[in-house]
Amino acid sequence: MDLLALADFNLVARHGGFGRAARATGRPKATLSRRVTELEASLNLRLLERGARALRLTEEGRALHERTGALLTELEETAAAIASGGEKPRGRLRISAPLLFSQTAMGKLAAGFALKYPEVRLEVTTEDRAVDMIEEGFDLVIRVNPDPDDGLVGRIFLRDRLVAVASPDLVRPAADLAVPAIVRSEGDRLAWDVKTPTGLSTIAIKPVLALSSLLMVRDAVRAGVGAGRLPISLVSHDLANGALVHWGDIDGPDIALWTLYPSRRLLSARVSAFLDYLKQAFPKGTPDELAAYIGA
Structure with a gap:
């Protein structure tokens, strides 16, 4: 099986179409289409149903995507870690954070993280909307009381009221x-x-x-x-x-700040380093810790 064709198929499946995958990665749409067609021919299976306006996975395509997508992601991250010097954090780290947390604490956090990990290029986007991590290319998002998402895992790192x-x-x-x-x-x-x-x-x-x-x-x-x-x-x-x-x-539920990231067994060294840095900044995750951090 052609691993490059399999990777392109997973790319199209993850983004929900050839056009979206092409825009997200800068790859030619025609190349992605040709690779998927070649993969279908080699497997003698139809993996995608191509409609005039929409594209959907066949039952066989869905099974292939579910079984190979996570594996390919791990292979890519392993190769990237080896190429970048093992587990040493380096490269670009894109984070989406809510407005108030960004205004009060994120500047100080970002500066401290940059000093500790100078080889990581941190990019923080401030917005309160629920971003699509995969579609928009974020490595980590910080959200307040987020809705459940089967495609993401996360943890609470701060509480407020x-x-x-x-x-x-x-x-x-x-x-x-x-x-x-x-x-x-x-x-x-x-x-x-x-x-x-x-x-x-x-x-x-x-x-x-x-x-x-x-x-x-x-x-x-x-x-x-x-x-x-x-x-x-x-x-x-x-x-x-x-x-x-x-x-x-x-009267009502407390405010919970979450860090969210894709459900992967292998987190990049950059994401792991930032999660650890948040834990060091807010070891108890209490409102008093956040108030002290803001006021310091």
């Missing part, structure tokens, strides 16, 4: 009155359920500002415009020095 905070000059009103508030979007709920030492209570809110960035929300809350829902790591220093007051923890 939302709190209701306000300027000391803003008095929390009685239960039947709404408090001015800064929200992320106009579609936010008009009440916050908060946990306090005395139990669960509800704060009615009247949005006065809608700001897409949590850093902007924090600055507006500091200025006394209204109350806000913010991660505790982002306001812990303000709470400690009295610039803000704590009205309670928002």
Whole structure:
């Protein structure tokens, strides 16, 4: 069996079409098509059903892709590791990270990682959307409370929680009155359920500002415009020095920051090094650690 043709078949299967595979890799579409046709001829099997607008794997093609795709990936990464000097991290490492984490911590993390691993060229893209790792060529993504994905594995490296905070000059009103508030979007709920030492209570809110960035929300809350829902790591220093007051923890699930990567038995040395570096930066993964890292 021609391994090059098998690799091209897996490339097309992974990207879902000749055109997508060609654009993602810079390979000629005609070459990919010819290689797959040659592989089908050598196996005497139809691996792909080619429609006018779509392409799908046959049952035999799906079985071949599932059994050989991971093996070829491991062979490629093994060869790359040998060519780059074994397990020493080097080469390009592309990471996608959410906006707030990038604004508050990623610059410092990236600088420290670059100093420790000067032969790795780190590229960080900031965005909150769920990127397609394979299609867009990312080695690692950092996401907040991601949806389950059978094609990815990952781990939680940080936890945070939302709190209701306000300027000391803003008095929390009685239960039947709404408090001015800064929200992320106009579609936010008009009440916050908060946990306090005395139990669960509800704060009615009247949005006065809608700001897409949590850093902007924090600055507006500091200025006394209204109350806000913010991660505790982002306001812990303000709470400690009295610039803000704590009205309670928002009732709901904690914020979990995950690192996600493709389901492979062999991780590249670059990805493994970055995962280890995150573990060193946040050994316990608590909100207090993130607050200290941001404030340092």
